[in-house]
Amino acid sequence: MTLFAADVAQPAVLDAATGRWWTVGALRDGAAAVDADITAAIGVRRALIFLRCNNDLPTLLGYLAAIEHGRPVALLDAAMEPEPFAALVQRYRPAAVLGGEHAPDGYRRAATTAAGPATFARIDSDDPVVSDELALLLPTSGSTGSPKFVRLSRGAVFANATSIGAALGIGAADRAITSLPLHYSYGLSVVNSHLCCGGQLVLTGRNLLEEGFWDLARDHAVTSMAGVPYSYQLLRRLDLDRLNVPALRTMTQAGGRLDVKLAAHFHQVMTARDGRLFIMYGQTEATARITICPADALAAKLGSVGQAIPDGVLEVLGNDGTVCAAGEPGEIAYVGPNVMLGYAEGADDLALGDVQGGRLATGDIGYLDEEGFLFITGRLKRIAKAFGYRLNLDEIEAALAGRGAVAAIAVDDRVVVYCERWEPTAITEALAHVARLTHVHPSAFQFKVIEHLPVLPNGKIDYRALGQA
Numbered sequence: 001m002t003l004f005a006a007d008v009a010q011p012a013v014l015d016a017a018t019g020r021w022w023t024v025g026a027l028r029d030g031a032a033a034v035d036a037d038i039t040a041a042i043g044v045r046r047a048l049i050f051l052r053c054n055n056d057l058p059t060l061l062g063y064l065a066a067i068e069h070g071r072p073v074a075l076l077d078a079a080m081e082p083e084p085f086a087a088l089v090q091r092y093r094p095a096a097v098l099g100g101e102h103a104p105d106g107y108r109r110a111a112t113t114a115a116g117p118a119t120f121a122r123i124d125s126d127d128p129v130v131s132d133e134l135a136l137l138l139p140t141s142g143s144t145g146s147p148k149f150v151r152l153s154r155g156a157v158f159a160n161a162t163s164i165g166a167a168l169g170i171g172a173a174d175r176a177i178t179s180l181p182l183h184y185s186y187g188l189s190v191v192n193s194h195l196c197c198g199g200q201l202v203l204t205g206r207n208l209l210e211e212g213f214w215d216l217a218r219d220h221a222v223t224s225m226a227g228v229p230y231s232y233q234l235l236r237r238l239d240l241d242r243l244n245v246p247a248l249r250t251m252t253q254a255g256g257r258l259d260v261k262l263a264a265h266f267h268q269v270m271t272a273r274d275g276r277l278f279i280m281y282g283q284t285e286a287t288a289r290i291t292i293c294p295a296d297a298l299a300a301k302l303g304s305v306g307q308a309i310p311d312g313v314l315e316v317l318g319n320d321g322t323v324c325a326a327g328e329p330g331e332i333a334y335v336g337p338n339v340m341l342g343y344a345e346g347a348d349d350l351a352l353g354d355v356q357g358g359r360l361a362t363g364d365i366g367y368l369d370e371e372g373f374l375f376i377t378g379r380l381k382r383i384a385k386a387f388g389y390r391l392n393l394d395e396i397e398a399a400l401a402g403r404g405a406v407a408a409i410a411v412d413d414r415v416v417v418y419c420e421r422w423e424p425t426a427i428t429e430a431l432a433h434v435a436r437l438t439h440v441h442p443s444a445f446q447f448k449v450i451e452h453l454p455v456l457p458n459g460k461i462d463y464r465a466l467g468q469a
Contacts, residue, residue, distance in 0.1 A: 001158045002068060004028050005198040010172065012195060015057045016204035016216055022057075027064060027195075034065035034116035041110035041121040042095045046070070046130055048137075048350060050089065051117070052078040052099030053183035055205040060191070061116040062098045063182065067157065072130050072350070074137035074149060075183040079439050091147050092347050093128055096121050128347035133354060137344060138185050138284050146395055150185075150284045151341040151352070157192060160287035160338035163309040164189060165197035167292045168250065168278065174199040175247075176224040177217050179208060179231065186254050186388065189288035190226050199224075208234050214243045221247035228255030228388025229413050230441075232262050240269055249275035254282050254289060255388030256413050257376065260303050267298050281305035281376065284390065285360050287338040290314075291374050304373040312336035316368050317361075326370045329377055332362045384410035386444035391415060399437055400430055407453050407461045411446075418450045418466055 005012070008025030015022060022030070038049070049066055053059045053075050066073035074092070076085065078099055089097065089104045096110075099117040103109050107120040135154035140146060164170070176194050178201060180187030194201055202220050206213040208231060216222070225248060227235070232253060240248075251270055253263075263279060270277045276295035282288045291314070293306025308314045315333040316324040324330040335358055342355040363381035368374055382393045393408040396415065400406045405420040417434075419427065427447045435442040454462040 001154060003064065003158075003161070003192060003195045004068070005195070007198070010198065012200055013057075013060065014200070014202045014220055016202060016206070017056060027061075028068075030061045030115055031064035031068050033114035034061045035069040035071070037110070037112050037114050037116065037119050038065065038071065038096055038098075041119050042125075045095065045125070045127065046072070046132075047095035047127040048092060048130055049073045050092070050094040050097045051075050052080075052085075052097065053181065054078045054099070055178045055182055055187075055203060057115060057203060058117040059099065059182055060203060061114065063188075063191075065116060067135060067154070070135075070154075072134045072137070074139075075188070076139065077181065077183050077439060081437065088147060092344075092350070093122065093126070095125070095127055129351040131341070131351055131353050133341055134350060138188075139183070140284060140343075140390060140392070146392060147345050149344045151344050151349070152287055153341055153354070156287045156338045156340065158196065159311065159336070160189060160289060160309075161192035161196045163311055163338065164193040164289055164292075165199075166310050168193070168252070170194055170197040170199045170224075172198045172200075174224055174250070175202065175220065175222050176200070176226070177202040177213075177222045178204055179213075179225050179227060180388065184388070185284040185288040186226065186228070186282065189282075194224075208238070214245060217243075217245045217248065223247050224250040224252070226252045226254075228253070228385075229258045229262075230387035230444075232258060232266060236262060236265065240266075246273075249273065250278070251275070252278045252280060254280040256385035263298065264302060267295070270295070279305055281374065283360070283362060285340045285362075286312075286334055286336065287340070290334050290336075290362075293373070297373070301369075301373050304369070304375050306374065307372050308334070308374075309336070309338075312338070314368060314372065314374055316366065324367065327367055329365055329367045331380060332364045332366050332374065332376070334360045334362060379410065384408075384415045386410075386413055386415055386440055389438065389440050391438055391440065396434055396438070399434060403430055405453055407463065407466055409463055409466050411467070414444055414446055416446045416448060416466075418448050418453060420450060420453055422447070422449055 005024050011021045012024045013022045051062045097120040103120045110119040110121045133153045136152040137149040140148045267277045279293040281291040291306040313335040316330040318330045339358045339360045365378040366376040384391045396408045407418045454465040
């Protein structure tokens, strides 16, 4: 299994920072050179690596070096605050940290000869035991520094990439732009699916609100773009037709529920330009994507996230564990080769094998119609999706607890934080703090002052009552 297409002379990635096109062969050689740097720093031992991610070429080469050369790697936001990052390093004891400017405590800067990221090697060689199956760790909670990771196998990564490639028909004529972070499972799946299917990437760290982003998309004839619900809210205001990107013919959406009016609007926009909009659903626990609603079915199935990806199976289960009939809501379960091995919350968990058996209880509530199209109606878990990022509501509460009594709930694509009798200045400071901690725009959070938080007879917060407030 490899992410590299067979034709080594084929252009694969445009590095927007330099304007250089990297062929498949150049990418392969660059990844091998980064792996050689890692080998010089820590040897050939099978040990965990941390990769601090930006949307740039050094990050991409670091990722390819790890995934292609069998080095288990954890992808982390390079913008993570120093304290939570240091805590993760201490908890997981990676043999090397790739990226960043300064060596973490207990690490030394190693010589780097390749175009990849800076390499920092741990001074001691007391590595945690790592399972032979482990290839990739992805964070479950954005940039908050949660110690919980999703453990993914190499097989899961490739299974999801090839399934997405097949479902979207990705080939040599497709060119995607990196509109999402590489450490985010959805953004990474765009990279994986295009590389392994012979497509191309325009690699940039610019965002949708920067004029330079659309210049790149126009000048390099980008044909495909991925977005979360917030991306489409922005695009509605920007007006896709006015952005003058005539080659754009494929748009995909995941990362949370897209308003049906927005879905209908962009379906009409893409149809008018002989293009396609795909609505999808996924979880990091399934290596990104679980379902796809084909563009030609979207109008008839508005509000659905589609059918299971190739090689995957969807089920909806009732409270007693039995399979629900069509139209009957229950917890969504998924079975497929892209399901995670399990979670990790510390170094000891790296040695674990597959505890999922290819089956995932998603924690989401929904139903299947008679044709197997999935409609999502709610969540069981204390997880919010805001602007495409998964945010742990309990961690947000913990981060604000020292400021007074708080309770956080998810409402559509936002996090609503209820606080007992806070002053306006306290709310302003708390909003800035939580936005900085999560690296999510402040508009994703709404603070509401309440006299007393409702509690259940056992003393726990009554979140259901807050949701009805």
